[in-house]
Amino acid sequence: MTHQPPSSTEEIAWDACPQGEIQGMVKSLELQRKNRRLQNAAFIGGAMMVLLAVGMWLEPQFAGEPKEPNFGGIVCSKVQENLQAYLAKTIDPSLAEKIQLHLAECPHCQEKLEMMQPKPMSVTVSLPNSRDFQLARRLENIDWSNSFVLR
Numbered sequence: 001m002t003h004q005p006p007s008s009t010e011e012i013a014w015d016a017c018p019q020g021e022i023q024g025m026v027k028s029l030e031l032q033r034k035n036r037r038l039q040n041a042a043f044i045g046g047a048m049m050v051l052l053a054v055g056m057w058l059e060p061q062f063a064g065e066p067k068e069p070n071f072g073g074i075v076c077s078k079v080q081e082n083l084q085a086y087l088a089k090t091i092d093p094s095l096a097e098k099i100q101l102h103l104a105e106c107p108h109c110q111e112k113l114e115m116m117q118p119k120p121m122s123v124t125v126s127l128p129n130s131r132d133f134q135l136a137r138r139l140e141n142i143d144w145s146n147s148f149v150l151r
Contacts, residue, residue, distance in 0.1 A: 071101065071105040071106045072098045072099070072101025072102035073098050073101070073102075074095075074098040074099060074101075076102075076106060076109055079102050079106070079112075080109065082095060082099060083113060083116055087113075087116060087117065
């Protein structure tokens with residue numbers, strides 16, 4: 001048997017609701033609404049916790065002092081601590097290799113190394129010009145014993 005919509009002339013028969021049924025439906029709908037709000041709040045709270053955890057995990061990378069460059073498996077501060085020993089060739093060969101790799105890529109540590117290396121001394125000798133030299137020679141050859149002295 002198929003159900004057909006009532007025609008405009010037909011009246012729809014309504015059954016009476018038992019007492020309290022509408023009140024029960026209202027309470028049920030209010031409970032569903034309350035549960036939906038709690039679910040939304042729990043979801044938002046969970047999302048905030050995840051964001052907080054990610055922020056705490058990323059914080060050391062972005063906060064405070066900048067992260068030191070790490071070339072060759074060693075950071076700048078460790079390279080600079082060991083530069084004297086590196087120059088003197090008194091460090092462990094594996095550490096020396098790491099420092100060498102670091103220095104190949106890090107311009108800041110390259111500058112530090114250049115400043116620490118001994119510089120060849122350059123000595124410039126200035127020779128007197130020929131007229132001064134000739135005058136000095138003449139003055140050396142003068143016999144000053146017969147000269148007068150002013151007092």
